[in-house]
Amino acid sequence: MSFVIENDFIQGLYLTFGVTLIDITTKIAGMILKNPTMLASGIMDEDAGSMKRIIECDAGAIVTKSIGLNAREGYPNPTVIELDYGILNAMGLPNPGIEQYRQEIGQLKNSKTPVIGSIYGANAKEFIELGEKMEDYGASALELNLSCPHAKSYGLEVGCDPKLVQEISSSVKERVSIPVFVKLSPNVTNIVKIAKAAEDGNADAIVAINTVKGMKIDLELGKPILSNKIGGYSGKAIKPIGMRCVYEIAKNIDIPIIGVGGVTTGEDAMEYFMAGASAVQIGSGVYYRGLDVFKKVCVEIEQLMKAYGYKNLTEIIGVTHK
Amino acid sequence: MNVPKITKIIENKREARNIITITFRYPEEIVPGQFFMIWIPDVDEIPMSVSYINGDIKAITFRKVGDATSALYKLKPGDKIGIRGPYGNGFKMHGKHILFVGSGTGVAMLAPAVEEAVKNRISSTVVIGAKNKSELFFEKRLKKCGARVVISTDDGSAGCKGFASDVAKRILKKEKINTVLTCGPEVMMKILLDCCKNIPFQASLERYMKCSIGICGQCCIGKGLRVCIDGPVFDGKTLKKVEDFGVFRRDSAGRKIQF
Structure with a gap:
């Protein structure tokens, strides 16, 4: 009874002062995020200091750089260039190796913001070892990178085979107790098939999409600019591709989806929610709008929710499928 | 767009043992302390601060130390290099x-x-x-x-x-x-x-750099300070709080290397 009165009282206050209570928390595999913006893997996440700065910028969660068993230097420069409508990169999975990364992730152990450990390997055995270590070092969840478009024998080379994706997902799931997300590539004929394989492998969520394969050539030299020649395209240009992938995946599977690809504004995030994403990741957006892009996007989400009469994200997630 | 623009080397002048200045035409405005990304095609792309500013003509001065600088050292007038930038903040x-x-x-x-x-x-x-x-x-x-x-x-x-x-x-x-x-x-x-x-x-400060546009995190020091954007020039107040300063840098894999 008292609850009803209290509720009416609050409702009355809102009516009087024109304020609506807007809730932008989101839930993925039991994890509650204070807001639906996450830092995408590969951006400002090689060391604890950078990740702390992003946490202070109000990201709802952080995804680490993709970490492998051994240190990898990555490709020579140029590794990142900015084109008219997006950013093209071929870093080559540089990372200090899981053992060295322990001291970085270890420093974030007491962070209230979830830190999701991104890992890459060539097979299930490597993924298991990396996943167990990440959990041990304090990661809140895992993101399996089955989608890097430019590293030989890793990433997409593993992630385009549904059987391997299912095997890797299920074997990691069996060995860790934290949630396991699988990050997918758009550079496949049928992304739904791969997402289904991850779901069948008991993955807790799908992250879609990784970058889109691309290239840039310098006319005067007649050479590709990236040292690896081919890279992954991210940023504004790929948003419609990510949207289509999230939409198709949401139509066919039941586990939550985290939308990635060209999220720069609250409007972009809202579109992803409507397509079926429970949260979004932001990478190139850090370049377009600065480190406070997370805060800016959250404010814009709240404004749009108010404008369209939504009170919480569950009302928006997947509306295009209803 | 942040892609290298191709320019020809106008002059290369020896300054001291293993140290040369390379002059080129690059009409962008630049302030002392800012840097360019210099692309040596087929080799590497490295950050280098401007050493001469003379209208459209700019120069870099460097020592031959690694693969990239050795390749750059060998280039002759007329050879092509790619340049993007300027980047960073510069001195006040x-x-x-x-x-x-x-x-x-x-x-x-x-x-x-x-x-x-x-x-x-x-x-x-x-x-x-x-x-x-x-x-x-x-x-x-x-x-x-x-x-x-x-x-x-x-x-x-x-x-x-x-x-x-x-x-x-x-x-x-x-x-x-x-x-x-x-x-x-x-x-x-x-x-x-x-x-x-x-x-x-x-x-x-000098750090291994990759993107130079503030996203990859390779050059970060302290609590996420990006040498490419927040630097390369830092004031004393900031540096006193940066535990890396004078202690370690990171290699291209992100491993700590003591100075």
């Missing part, structure tokens, strides 16, 4: 008397700052430090522009014997200095920072 110059402390190739990026200070009627004292006489450069250039130049060499083969920071320390004790600007080995710069106490201090 205030006060009546600035002390510039450049050690090793650090003096290369300080030189245009010295020239600008003199042009703005700021008294400029420059300490140039080198291992020995054969590695000294820009002494004549900086004297000619109107700065007071003090030389130090590790072995005493020219100027005072000792490190640039030792000479700077003596000057700081005797004279009224309003600002200290430095570039050189980080351990030296850290010693200098400790000597400066309350005197405003700015140091230009």
